[in-house]
Amino acid sequence: EIVMTQSPATLSVSPGERVTLSCRASQSVSSNLVWYQQKPGQAPRVLIYDVSTRATGVPARFSGSGSGTEFTLTISSLQSEDCAVYYCQQHNNWPRTFGQGTKVEIK
Amino acid sequence: EVQLVESGGGLVQPGGSLRLSCAGSGFPFSSFSMHWVRQAPGQGLEYVSAINRVGDTTYYANSVKGRFTISRDNSKNTLYLQMGSLSTEDMALYYCARVAGSGWFDFWGQGTLVTVSS
DSSP, rough: OOOOEOOEEEEEETTTTTTEEEEEESSSSSSEEEEEOOOSSSSOOOEEEEEEEEEETTTTEEEEEEETTTEEEEESSOGGOOOOEEEEEEEEEOOOEEEEEEEEEEE | OOOOEOOOOOOOOTTTHHHHHEEEEEEOOGGOOOEEEEEEEEOOOOEEEEEEESOOEEETTTTTTEEEEEETTTHHHHEEEOOOOOGGGOOEEEEEEEETTTTEEEEEOEEEEEEEEO
């Protein structure tokens, strides 16, 4: 099973600041890496798929990068509505596995 | 509009069984693989099970293998998860999700809550 490790667990950031979230896979997942955003009381929502492709309707301040085992989600300028938990997930191998999540808070 | 609506959750005793349903609408249900993902209270996302478009290929997480059965009825646009030998470790909000493209989930339902308690 591929283990996905996200860091940090929690991030407290001021509005307008740049935010960088990391996701590391225990073995290569090629480009089969996706990021989801989950707000309290809501289902997860896809943000970025195939490492760097923004899903429909996702603001341009969200971007993804990386390859193989190291991936990054960047929010260029944090907005209040971006407070959420962010999960990475690999769909290269079975079982599909998620990271444990990074919670982004407004400072 | 794509919609996925889960149902069937509730309170069940340890060792009991429950069947979850996920009704899809607004898209050609039989054209998409479907998955179940769960989330224990206050915890992260855990992959549970998957089924291909025609229902002849399935996958299970080790934690549920042999106890859960995924199935679908494309004539009813409905996905199922039959759960057995339930324990407190199975307590969670269960989401169904549609698979897009190369395997990521493009739409999720709102979830149905399973509580295991005596």
